[in-house]
Amino acid sequence: MPDSRKMTSSSRRGLLRCMAWAGCGVRWTVIGGVPTARMLDGDAAMATKPAGLSFMQISDSHIGFASQPNMDASQTLAEAMALVRAQKADAAFMIHTGDVSQLSKPEQFDKAAALVEAAGLETHYVPGEHDVLVDDGKAFFARFTPAGSRGWYAFDQAGVHFIALNNVQDLKPGGLGNLGAAQLAWLKDDLSRRADSQPIVVCAHVPLWTVSQEWGWGTDDGLQALALLRRFGSVTVLNGHIHQVMQKVEGNVAFHTARSTAFPQPAPGTAAYPGPIKDLPPGRLRSTLGITRIQAVRTSSPLAIIDTPLGA
Amino acid sequence: MRHSYPVIASTCLFLVVMALPAHADDVAVDIKHFTFYPASITVPAGTRVVWTNHDDTPHTVVDAAEPKVIRSPPLDTGDSYARLFAAPGIYDYFCSLHPHMQGTIVVE
Numbered sequence: 001m002p003d004s005r006k007m008t009s010s011s012r013r014g015l016l017r018c019m020a021w022a023g024c025g026v027r028w029t030v031i032g033g034v035p036t037a038r039m040l041d042g043d044a045a046m047a048t049k050p051a052g053l054s055f056m057q058i059s060d061s062h063i064g065f066a067s068q069p070n071m072d073a074s075q076t077l078a079e080a081m082a083l084v085r086a087q088k089a090d091a092a093f094m095i096h097t098g099d100v101s102q103l104s105k106p107e108q109f110d111k112a113a114a115l116v117e118a119a120g121l122e123t124h125y126v127p128g129e130h131d132v133l134v135d136d137g138k139a140f141f142a143r144f145t146p147a148g149s150r151g152w153y154a155f156d157q158a159g160v161h162f163i164a165l166n167n168v169q170d171l172k173p174g175g176l177g178n179l180g181a182a183q184l185a186w187l188k189d190d191l192s193r194r195a196d197s198q199p200i201v202v203c204a205h206v207p208l209w210t211v212s213q214e215w216g217w218g219t220d221d222g223l224q225a226l227a228l229l230r231r232f233g234s235v236t237v238l239n240g241h242i243h244q245v246m247q248k249v250e251g252n253v254a255f256h257t258a259r260s261t262a263f264p265q266p267a268p269g270t271a272a273y274p275g276p277i278k279d280l281p282p283g284r285l286r287s288t289l290g291i292t293r294i295q296a297v298r299t300s301s302p303l304a305i306i307d308t309p310l311g312a
Numbered sequence: 313m314r315h316s317y318p319v320i321a322s323t324c325l326f327l328v329v330m331a332l333p334a335h336a337d338d339v340a341v342d343i344k345h346f347t348f349y350p351a352s353i354t355v356p357a358g359t360r361v362v363w364t365n366h367d368d369t370p371h372t373v374v375d376a377a378e379p380k381v382i383r384s385p386p387l388d389t390g391d392s393y394a395r396l397f398a399a400p401g402i403y404d405y406f407c408s409l410h411p412h413m414q415g416t417i418v419v420e
């Protein structure tokens with residue numbers, strides 16, 4: 001199977017790995033800061049024994065997108081929700097890491113909310129840049145991030161501290177994603193009340209680590225956020241935006257990006273520009289889309305992450 | 313940086329003329345493959361510049377300088393945005409959604 005590699009300690013610093021790019025689920029177990037991957041096929045995936053807190057992640061549903069390679073992003077989100085229902089087992093909730101809509105239109109928000117509701121899980125959202133196109137995102141925040149009027153907030157579940165960030169507004173010319181001084185101050189204050197031993201999960205749309213400077217796939221002040229997180233023993237950063245699975249570990253921080261439920265984008269360095277991959281082989285769209293299940297293994301270190309595509 | 317004339321004047325001189333039909337002397341900037349093309353153009357004062365998005369991804373045309381006197385709505389596939397550049401100056405702009413996308417209009 002393609003792209004299944006064990007990450008060795010020599011590859012831990014600064015090196016990007018593209019994992020599980022298509023066709024198969026991967027189970028990630030992060031132990032002692034070094035993740036190991038093994039490919040899953042069908043039954044093996046479902047045989048993974050649930051333990052501790054589990055939750056689901058979806059990303060980049062882009063409701064309203066109707067172009068190659070996916071003329072109906074609502075249909076594939078509906079399929080993703082069916083897959084969530086099949087996999088959720090004891091999952092406590094779901095997170096959506098942004099780009100819920102294509103163009104921030106009320107009817108796109110309505111459609112997305114109705115489809116996501118079918119998963120039967122409480123869902124926490126972070127904004128993507130497509131969700132804040134109108135009126136500085138106020139409509140999105142009112143509807144999808146009621147706990148944070150500017151798109152950032154925190155909550156606790158089963159001893160794990162979850163932080164939802166907004167890094168898609170007030171972007172600077174030539175820059176990347178942006179958190180901004182106000183959000184960083186809030187983050188510092190929020191974390192100041194947490195013990196080093198509390199597991200932290202950070203969700204944001206654009207990767208907090210630089211995946212591709214050239215394509216803007218990173219966050220200008222992401223390092224400042226990561227500096228605040230350094231003292232914690234277990235930090236998991238879950239992102240979207242790039243429409244493909246990538247994983248990196250630095251110290252006690254594991255970074256992971258999720259597939260889209262709408263369309264894939266190329267891996268950096270494999271195309272001249274980002275955006276939808278339009279010329280997929282017939283019948284291959286669903287192998288590039290998917291959902292993610294995250295499992296906090298309470299008896300060892302951080303989290304196990306399982307990505308599952310919508311189809312072969 | 314930039315606009316080489318008073319802000320109050322600029323606000324009056326910049327007219328959003330999206331509804332107007334195309335003019336023979338319009339200058340086009342294509343938005344394609346996450347770039348503005350041409351990325352830099354030089355035009356005489358009084359020229360209307362028309363940006364058209366050919367991508368399947370929405371983009372914007374936003375002033376790089378403050379205050380942001382150039383600020384398009386989100387442009388979906390096929391959407392255009394036009395501005396009349398009445399006063400000489402150097403106008404840097406970018407896409408507020410994909411800030412690595414940058415362009416310049418030099419008005420002489």
Ligand SMILES: [Cu+2]
Pocket residue numbers: 370371372407408409410413
């Ligand atoms: Cu753009």
